[in-house]
Amino acid sequence: ACGQAPAQNSDTQASSDSAVISESSETEPSKTETSTPAEGEQTESADSKTLVVYFSWSGNTEEMASYIAEQTNGDLLEIEPETAYPADYNETGDIAKVERDENARPEIANLPSSVDEYDTILVGYPIWWHTAPMIIGTFLENYDLSGKEVYPFTQSASMDTEQFNQSIEFVREVSKGAAVHDGLFERPSDTGTIDTYLSENGLIK
Numbered sequence: 001a002c003g004q005a006p007a008q009n010s011d012t013q014a015s016s017d018s019a020v021i022s023e024s025s026e027t028e029p030s031k032t033e034t035s036t037p038a039e040g041e042q043t044e045s046a047d048s049k050t051l052v053v054y055f056s057w058s059g060n061t062e063e064m065a066s067y068i069a070e071q072t073n074g075d076l077l078e079i080e081p082e083t084a085y086p087a088d089y090n091e092t093g094d095i096a097k098v099e100r101d102e103n104a105r106p107e108i109a110n111l112p113s114s115v116d117e118y119d120t121i122l123v124g125y126p127i128w129w130h131t132a133p134m135i136i137g138t139f140l141e142n143y144d145l146s147g148k149e150v151y152p153f154t155q156s157a158s159m160d161t162e163q164f165n166q167s168i169e170f171v172r173e174v175s176k177g178a179a180v181h182d183g184l185f186e187r188p189s190d191t192g193t194i195d196t197y198l199s200e201n202g203l204i205k
């Protein structure tokens with residue numbers, strides 16, 4: 001049952017009124033840091049590796065992802081769209097709305113050939129049009145995620161819980177075989193809550 005545009009469609013959002021981009025930085029060419037695992041140690045089950053993969057248009061999810069990657073000692077990967085979204089908010093809004101309505105899967109420029117080495121995947125995104133950006137579907141659907149633990153994290157302008165829940169449903173639909181855990185919905189600056197979430201889920205290294 002690969003979805004449909006989300007059931008609840010109050011399309012009054014983004015482009016015009018609300019949906020304020022919170023203050024933070026412009027998208028800067030992002031650092032895709034990769035932490036190097038300690039050499040030697042790669043006994044099959046011993047080291048469970050963590051991937052922190054995210055998409056961010058205006059930098060808020062990026063801030064959260066960087067923090068989470070530090071705390072979890074995870075490898076950090078930014079999803080880069082094949083076709084970059086415009087710098088203009090309304091233009092991006094229009095494109096994103098069509099993508100959501102069509103349940104599109106926008107192409108990714110830097111899709112890893114495999115995520116086999118990771119047991120745990122934290123996936124971060126902003127809420128776009130009441131759900132996750134469709135490019136998150138492109139990433140997650142590209143792999144067989146059997147046996148993997150997926151932890152979504154997100155934030156938005158409104159911090160509306162229904163939109164968050166809808167995004168989690170989307171992540172569940174596109175994560176084939178994975179256990180998708182309850183996600184984290186928090187502002188990037190609230191590191192206390194982020195820490196609590198990570199430690200409650202045994203993700204802090």
Ligand SMILES: Cc1cc2nc3c(=O)[nH]c(=O)nc-3n(C[C@H](O)[C@H](O)[C@H](O)COP(=O)(O)O)c2cc1C
Binds near residue numbers: 020021061096128
């Ligand atoms: C295309 C687009 C659609 C958005 N739709 C929503 C929305 O439905 N609900 C909401 O609360 N915020 C919405 N926002 C605001 C973003 O969720 C918010 O600015 C978020 O902090 C952006 O994260 P980022 O900096 O990682 O891109 C939207 C923003 C954009 C660009």
